[in-house]
Amino acid sequence: MRCGSVTTRPGDTELISAIGLAAALVLLIVMTVRGVNILLAGPVAAALVALTSGLAWLPPLAGEGTPDFATSYMGGFTGFFADWFLMFLLGAIFGEVMGASGAAASVARAVVARIGIRHAVLAVVAACALLTYGGVSVFIVGFAVYPLAVHLFSEANLPRRFIPAALCFGSVTFTMTSAGSPEIQNLIPMQYLGTTAYAGWQVSLVVAVLMATGGYLLLDRMVVRAVKRGERFERRPSDDGIVAGENLPHPLLCLLPLVTVLIVFLLFQYPQGLPGVAAVLPAQSLGKWALVLALGCGTAVAVLVGIRARAGMPAAFSRGATGAVVAITNTCAVVGFGSVAALSPAFQDALSVVRDIPGNPLIGAAIAVSVIAGLTGSASGGQTIALPLLAPGYLDAGADPAQLHRVVAIASGALDSLPHNGYVVTTVRAICGETHQRAYPAIAVLTLAVPTVGLAVAIALFTMF
Template sequence: MLSAIGLVGGLALLIWMTVRGVNILLAAPIAALVVALTSGLALLPPMAINEAPDFASAYMAGFTGFFADWFFMFLLGAIFGEIMGASGAAASVAHWIVERIGIRYAVLAVVLACAVLTYGGVSVFIVSFSVYSLAVHLFREANLPRRFIPAALAFGSVTFTMTSAGSPEIQNLIPMQYLGTTAYAAWEVSLLVALLMAGLGYIWLQYMVRRAVARGEHFIERDSDTAHDKLRNLPPPLLCILPLAAVLAVFLVFQYPQSVGVLSAILPAESLGKWALVVALGSGAAVAIAVGWRSRHSMPDAFSRGAVSAVIAIVNTCAVVGFGAVAKLTPAFQEALAAVQALPGDPLIGAAIAVTVIAGLTGSASGGQSIALPLIAPHYIDAGANPDQLHRTVAIASGALDSLPHNGYVVTTIRAVCGETHAAAYPAVGTLTVIVPIIGLGVALACFSLS
C-alpha cells in the first residue's frame, strides 16, 4: 500500500512541480526519491543488500542511458534548426507559405511540416528543433500567440503520425519484435483513426488559437528570434525547402538501403537504424549552410546556440527518463502491471489500459511499450487477441497518457525548444496529445470489436 501511495504521490509531485515551473533537473530526482523511499529501495549502492537495486544507480542508469543513445541526434537536430533560422531559410519558406495560402493557414503549415518529417522517420525530438524556426516565422507573419507553437509542433509529431501504420517511428516498430507483425499492421483501422485524429485535432487547435486572438493575444517578439525584415535578402523559398528534403531523403536512404539498388555498392548492407538520423541531420545542416551562404557570418553563433540548446534539451529529457527507471522497480508498479493483465473481458482493452498506464507512469510511449509488451504480449495472444489488432492498439495507446506534463518530449518542446512555460503552453498541448489520442484509441477498439 505504501509503495502504491508513493508511486502515485511521486508522479503527482513531479507533475505539480513541473507545472509550477520547478526545474526538471530538481523535480525529477526529488519525485523519484519519494518513490524510492516509499518502496523500500536503498538510496545508495553501499546501502543495498545483496546487490539489490538502489535509487541512485537506477536513476543514473536511466539518465545516462538516454544521454548516450540520443546525444548526437539532439546536437545535430538543434544545430540544424538554428542554421535554418540564421540562414533565413525558415523565414523564406514562411513568407512563401503566407503569400501562397494566406496567413490563416500558418498553423496548418507547421502541423504538416512536423507530420511529413515524423512519418518520414525523423525522431519526434528532432522534429521540434527542425521546425521551430519555421513556426516562429509563420506565427510572426500571422500575428498568432506564440504559446501555441508547442501545441502545433506536438500535434504534428506525436499524434496521427507517430503511431500510425507504416510510420518508421520506434513507437510503431517496437510491437513487431513481440508480436511478429509488420509496420503496416491493421492499416485500415489505423488510417481511419489517423484521419480522425488529424481532423479533430486541427479543428480543436484552430479553435483555441482563434479564441485567444479574439481575447487580444498576439505574437510577442523576443531578442532570441532571428528576424529577416528585408525580404530581398532571403534565399529563394523553393531552394530553402532543400534542407528539410535532404534530412528526409538521406534518412530514408540509410534507413532502407536495400531499396536503393543503384547505390547498393556504396551504401551499407544493413539499415543504420537510429544512427541514420546522424547522417541525415548532418547532411541537412550542410545543405542549409549552402543555401544560406550569404549569412555565413552568423553561422558560428548558430552552432553555439544549437549546442547549448541540445544539452539543455537532452538533460531535461534524461531527468524524466531517470524517474521512469526508478518507478518501474517498485512493487506497486509490478502489482499494477499484474492487475491490468488480470482484467476480464476483451484482451485488446486490457492491453490498451496496461500500455496507457505504464506509458503515463514512465512518461514515455516507447518506455511503456518496452516494459509492458514482454509481459503482456504472450498473455493476450494466448487469450485470443489478433496480433495485428494488438499491435495497432498498443501503438495508439502508448501515445496518450505518455504526454502528461512530465513527459520528456513535452518538457523539451515547451521549455528548451520554445522557451515557454507549462502554465502557458501545456493546456493546448495536453488537449491535443492526450485527449485526441484517447478518442482515437476508443475508435480503434470499437472498430476492432466489430470486425
C-alpha cells in the first residue's frame, strides 16, 4: 500500500483501512462536537482516511486512472456547491427578508395569540413539516422557518437551544421519508426499484403519525423540563428588533410568501399532473430548478409584504448572501469527507458485508442503508451508494419493491443525523448560531432514536401483513 512515503504489507491493507475509517469518523464527530470549524475538521478527517487507505495525496502522485485525496475531496466539495448554491442563496435571503419585513414576527404573534405559548414548539415543527412535504428542500426549510422560530420562542420565553431540534425534527423525520414526499430521499429508490413516490403508503402513514406524535411529545417534554430548571429565551444582538407596539403586517398577508413558494414549486415541479396548467406552463418538470424559481418568487412577495421596512432590505439581502456561503461550505466539507471515505477498502468491505446479510431482505436493506448513511453523513448518499448494489439481489430474491422502497427511505433518515451530518452542522451553527454541546442532545433523540423506532415498526408491519 502506498500513500506518500507510507508502505505496508498487502495483507495489512484491509485492517489498517478499517481502523483508519473508524478513527476518522470518530475524529470528525469529536472535532465537530468540540466546535472545531467543519471546514477544517472535514479535510483533516478525510486525510486520515486517505493515509490509511493508500490514496495518493495529489494527482501527480497517483497512478493513471486511480483516485487521489485532493481530487476526490474537492470533487465532492465542489460538486455539492455547484448543485445547490443557488438554492442555499435564495433560501437564506428568503429567510432574512421574512425576518426584516416583520412577517415572521407577525405570524409568530398570531400563532401565540390563537393557540397559546404552550404550543409554540408545535407551531415551529408544523411550519417545517408543511414546507418539507410541500417540496422545499430540507436544506432550505431551516432558513425560511428560523425567523419564525426565533419570534415564537421569544414570545413564549422558551430556551432557544431547542430551536435547532424543532427545525430538524419537523424537516428530516416524519415528512422527509414519508410516502408522497417530494424530497429526494423519497424519490431516489424509484429509479432502482421501479416504484412510485407513494410506495408502501399504508405503513408509511402509520409510521409517520407515530414518529410525529412520539417525537413532538419528547421534544415538548424536554422543553418543559428545561423551563422548570429556570432556562429562558436568550436574546442576541442579531435578533430582529421588533417592539411590542410596532405596526406589523397582517398575519394572513405574511403567509403569502410561504404559500407562493409552495404553489410555484408545485406548478413547475409537476405541471403534467395539474389539470389545466400544462397548457400555459412548460410540459416538462423543471426538477430542482423549480425550487430556484419558487424561492425567487417567494422573496419578491416577502419584500412587497414588508414594503414599509424597505430601508432594512439591503442589509437583509447581504446577511442572507453571507449566511448562504457559510451554510453551504459547511455542508460541502462533510460531502467531501464522504467522497474520500467511499474510496477506502474498508468502506468497500463494509458494502460487501451488508450486501450479504442473511434473512429478511428488509432488515438487511435497513442495516445497509443506515450504516452507509451514518458513515457518509448523508441520507441521499446512503441510498445512492447502497441501492445499486443491493436492489438487484433483493428483487431477485422476491422482495416486494414497494416495501423495500419504504424501508430504504426511512432507514436513510435514521443514522444519517450524526453530529457531522451536513444538514445538522448547517442548522446548528450557520442558521441558529448554536453549539453542538447545547443543541445536539435534543437533535439526537429526535432524529436518531425516533426514526430508528419508526424503521423497526415499518419492518414489523411489512413482515406481519
